[in-house]
Amino acid sequence: MNPGDHQRRETVRVVLGEDLALLRHGLIRMLESSGFDVIAWADNGPDLKAALIEHRPDVAVVDVRMPPDHTDDGLRAAIEARAVVPRLPVLVLSQFVEPLYAKELLSDGQGAVGYLLKDRVLEVDQFIEAVQRVADGGTAMDPEVIAQLLTGRSRERSLEPLSPREREVLSLMAEGRSNVAVARRLFITEKAVAKHINNIFTKLGLHLSEGDNRRVLAVLAYLGG
Numbered sequence: 001m002n003p004g005d006h007q008r009r010e011t012v013r014v015v016l017g018e019d020l021a022l023l024r025h026g027l028i029r030m031l032e033s034s035g036f037d038v039i040a041w042a043d044n045g046p047d048l049k050a051a052l053i054e055h056r057p058d059v060a061v062v063d064v065r066m067p068p069d070h071t072d073d074g075l076r077a078a079i080e081a082r083a084v085v086p087r088l089p090v091l092v093l094s095q096f097v098e099p100l101y102a103k104e105l106l107s108d109g110q111g112a113v114g115y116l117l118k119d120r121v122l123e124v125d126q127f128i129e130a131v132q133r134v135a136d137g138g139t140a141m142d143p144e145v146i147a148q149l150l151t152g153r154s155r156e157r158s159l160e161p162l163s164p165r166e167r168e169v170l171s172l173m174a175e176g177r178s179n180v181a182v183a184r185r186l187f188i189t190e191k192a193v194a195k196h197i198n199n200i201f202t203k204l205g206l207h208l209s210e211g212d213n214r215r216v217l218a219v220l221a222y223l224g225g
Contacts, residue, residue, distance in 0.1 A: 012135045015055055016041040017048040017062035017074045018093075027061065027093075034128045045073030052081035052088065059112075059135035064094040064101075075101045087112055091134045093127075094118060097148045106149075106223050111216035114140030114176070133176050139219050140176040149223055159222065161203035169196040174219045 014036050018024040021043075028038045040055050042048035044067040052060055060081070066074040075098055082088045082105070089112035090105060097117070105113055114134040120142055121127050130140035159167060165186075172182045179193045186193075197215070201207075204221050206214040 011035065011037045012059060012132065013055070013057045014038045014131070015048070015051050015057040015060050017043075017045075017051075017060065017066060017077065019043040019063065019066045030124060030127070031061075031131070034124075036131065044068060045077040048074060049077035049081050052078065053084050056085050056088070059089040059091060059131055061091050061093055061131060064092060064096050064098050072098050072101055075105070079105055086110065087137075089113070089134045089137065091116065091131055091140060093121070097145050099148055102145065102149060103223075106220055111139060111220065112137045115145045116140065116142045117144055120144060130176065137216065138176060139174060139216060139223075141174045141219075141223065143171075143175055146171065146174055146223065162200060166196050166200050166203070169193060170200055170218060170222050173197070173215060174222055 012035070014031055016024065016027060016031075016038055018027060018041070024041060024043070028041065031038050039057060040051040042051050046068070048060075048062060048066065060078055062074045062078045064072055064075045066077075075092060075094075078088075078090045078092070079101060082090060087110045091114040092102070092105070093116050095118050097115070102115055105115075112134055114130055116127070116130055133140045159170075162170065168186060169182055172185055177185065179190050179197070183190045183193045197218075200218055201214050204218055206217050206221075
């Protein structure tokens with residue numbers, strides 16, 4: 001699929017946080033050719049936080065390690081901005097997994113978060129779809145990130161009611177896969193996937209309500225438990 005095929009009815013406004021100039025310009029060209037509007041970019045944590053609060057974009061795409069400290073400045077800037085701008089969609093695109101702050105990003109239970117590893121994003125379409133999914137309020141998690149976050153006894157206790165198959169389904173949901181994609185991956189029917197998902201909602205106590213997206217809440221329970 002050509003990136004230009006991703007044109008959307010409503011332009012998604014993006015703020016980009018990336019300090020490497022060559023990669024930053026490449027990401028801007030990729031996003032804009034796919035129908036997004038990169039309204040601002042920053043190459044350091046403080047400027048990124050300011051840009052996110054000022055522009056309140058539809059989605060932020062941020063690196064973890066940025067100046068001035070080159071540690072977790074980008075991710076912390078996004079978390080701090082999200083505290084000021086509730087439900088600000090944030091997609092982390094990094095070479096590193098920062099478990100502590102990644103869990104903090106997930107802990108508010110609002111969704112609209114993603115975490116991809118740069119060297120594992122193999123296709124433009126994969127990245128563009130992840131940006132759109134997070135902008136729409138969903139989640140987009142790299143399986144390697146999930147593997148590093150899924151530690152701790154509290155999570156195991158919270159997921160005890162789930163069967164092994166239900167955990168498989170929830171793991172694929174955390175990657176942002178649709179019911180169709182889950183069915184294909186597990187070689188089961190879409191009807192079976194829907195049944196597993198309803199069981200997951202019930203066992204995790206996620207009852208239907210007007211204001212909550214149970215799919216997102218289930219994924220957040222899985223990742224941040």
